Amino acid sequence: MLCFAHDWTGDPLSKTHLMRGLSKDNRILWVSSIGYRAPKASGRDFRRILDKLKAFTEPVREVEPNLFVLNPLAIPAWGNPAMHAVNRELLKLQVRRATDRLGLRNVVNWVFTPTAAVIAGALGESFLIYYCVDEFTAFHDVPAELMDLERSLVEKVDLCIVSSEKLLRTKSQYNPRTALVRHGVQYEHFRTALAPKTKIPADIAALPKPVIGYFGLMADEWIDIPLMEAVARHFSGGSMVLLGKVTTDISRLTALPNVHVLGRKPFSELPAYCKGFDVAINPFPINEMTLNANPLKVREYLAAGLPVVSTRIPEVEVVKEARIGDTTEAFIELLEEELKLPGPRPERGASMRYESWEVRIEEVRRAVAATGRY
Numbered sequence: 292m293l294c295f296a297h298d299w300t301g302d303p304l305s306k307t308h309l310m311r312g313l314s315k316d317n318r319i320l321w322v323s324s325i326g327y328r329a330p331k332a333s334g335r336d337f338r339r340i341l342d343k344l345k346a347f348t349e350p351v352r353e354v355e356p357n358l359f360v361l362n363p364l365a366i367p368a369w370g371n372p373a374m375h376a377v378n379r380e381l382l383k384l385q386v387r388r389a390t391d392r393l394g395l396r397n398v399v400n401w402v403f404t405p406t407a408a409v410i411a412g413a414l415g416e417s418f419l420i421y422y423c424v425d426e427f428t429a430f431h432d433v434p435a436e437l438m439d440l441e442r443s444l445v446e447k448v449d450l451c452i453v454s455s456e457k458l459l460r461t462k463s464q465y466n467p468r469t470a471l472v473r474h475g476v477q478y479e480h481f482r483t484a485l486a487p488k489t490k491i492p493a494d495i496a497a498l499p500k501p502v503i504g505y506f507g508l509m510a511d512e513w514i515d516i517p518l519m520e521a522v523a524r525h526f527s528g529g530s531m532v533l534l535g536k537v538t539t540d541i542s543r544l545t546a547l548p549n550v551h552v553l554g555r556k557p558f559s560e561l562p563a564y565c566k567g568f569d570v571a572i573n574p575f576p577i578n579e580m581t582l583n584a585n586p587l588k589v590r591e592y593l594a595a596g597l598p599v600v601s602t603r604i605p606e607v608e609v610v611k612e613a614r615i616g617d618t619t620e621a622f623i624e625l626l627e628e629e630l631k632l633p634g635p636r637p638e639r640g641a642s643m644r645y646e647s648w649e650v651r652i653e654e655v656r657r658a659v660a661a662t663g664r665y
Contacts, residue, residue: 292319293390293400293414295407299323299360302508302536303558305424305454305474305587306403308648309655314357317399320389321358325365325382325406351389361389365406375409382410390414399665402448405441412447418665421448423458424474429512429579445469449664452655454585455606461583470658473606474585475651476643481594484562484635491567492560494553498530501630504568504597506534506561507588509541515576515602516543521619522572522626523547534564565595569633570626573601573613589613594643596635600625612640 292313296306299321310319351361363385365378390398400416402408405427412419421444428438445451445462451469453459463469483489495502503526507513520543523531531550533541544550556564565571571592575581585606592599593612600614600622601607608615614629616622659665 292317293322293386293395293398293416294319294403295322295325295401295411296403297324298362299354302555306401306422308475308477309422309652310358310401311355312648312652314355317357318393318395319358320351320386320393320395321354321360322382322386322407323360323362324404325363325378351392359389359393361385379409379413383413386410386414402444405437405444408440408444411444418450418659419448420450420452420659421445422452423462424454424585426458426461426579426583429583450659450662452658455583457583457605468662470654470661472651472654472658473609473646474587474590475646475648476587476590476594478594478644478647481562481565481591481643482596484565484595484597485637489563489566492563495530495532495551495564495567498532498551498567499528499549501526501529501569501633502567503529503531503626504534504564504571505532505574505588506556506564507586508535509533509537509539511539512578512580513575514539514541515574516541518574518576518602518619518622519544519572520547522574522623523550525623526626529569532564532568534561561591562595565592565597566635568592568597568635570629571595571597571599572626573599573604573607574622575602575604577602577604590643590646593640596637596639598629598632598639600629612642 294310297304310321313319351359354360363382365382366374397417399418400411400414402411402421427441442465445465451462451466452472453462453469454474456471459469459471503522523544527549529549533552534556536555545552573586573589581604589599589601589607589610600616603615603617607613614625616625
């Protein structure tokens with residue numbers, strides 16, 4: 292198998308879990324991010340360019356059994372049709388050299404990013420899948436040309452897999468072979484939050500109770516800072532713990548003495564942090580991006596046995612154990628209610644066993660078979 296995805300070194304996302312599951316029976320070449328926007332004159336983008344150039348010099352390496360990573364070189368100029376052809380040939384050369392070296396044949400190509408539309412279908416693939424988890428038209432920094440690339444990708448693939456009902460309605464307009472496969476969860480991994488031998492990490496073990504926890508990306512479109520501030524102020528005697536990468540101004544939160552921003556933590560440590568949480572939150576603002584999203588963290592919190600309170604995101608509503616707060620007041624009221632039985636409990640989230648990534652992979656296999664093309 293071949294997949295065009297985000298950088299392997301990034302946080303584990305749905306594509307990571309899927310490919311790890313599929314690598315049990317398949318050899319997989321993971322092609323790290325080829326970017327979707329032109330770099331800006333910023334220190335962050337300059338550092339990313341340097342990181343990408345350094346990664347390009349590294350050979351294809353086996354990061355896990357049957358899972359190999361290629362860090363390709365591409366020019367993120369998707370608004371220029373001439374550059375599409377340049378990137379196509381550049382990527383074909385790099386990818387074919389890697390697949391030949393690994394002896395990959397009869398390749399199924401999983402495309403997780405619309406920029407890979409420039410090469411998808413040009414590698415002699417036996418089957419082409421576009422796995423769509425975001426509405427890219429809602430991203431504020433995505434060029435219009437990328438939207439055209441995505442539509443062309445949806446139209447030509449053998450199967451389009453989406454992770455939300457809203458995406459299903461949108462993408463099925465352009466390809467009738469579109470299937471809904473919701474996100475799964477590493478059930479057994481997060482269930483270790485309930486194990487007696489699991490130790491609460493030292494940086495949260497002694498924090499004042501209740502501990503209101505969140506993990507995930509903290510970016511403009513993905514967290515409701517006024518809501519989180521209101522929650523932190525209401526539970527001023529307790530603690531709010533925030534884990535994850537920060538790409539937006541959260542000074543309103545860090546100014547509060549009971550808010551603890553602890554940065555990114557390894558995926559392996561998240562169950563231990565869950566054990567230290569009394570309740571978990573999914574404070575998504577309501578916008579076009581979040582309405583199309585299916586937050587992994589909700590099923591992960593639940594698998595760890597935590598109570599969960601979220602804003603009204605459609606794909607959270609289908610998870611019956613999660614509580615939905617429509618206003619700041621309602622959100623806080625639900626937190627108060629859930630804190631009557633705080634912390635991980637074995638009876639919570641047991642249904643997540645039937646929403647594991649292994650179950651989702653079987654759904655994918657059925658969707659592939661239903662196309663009659665493979």
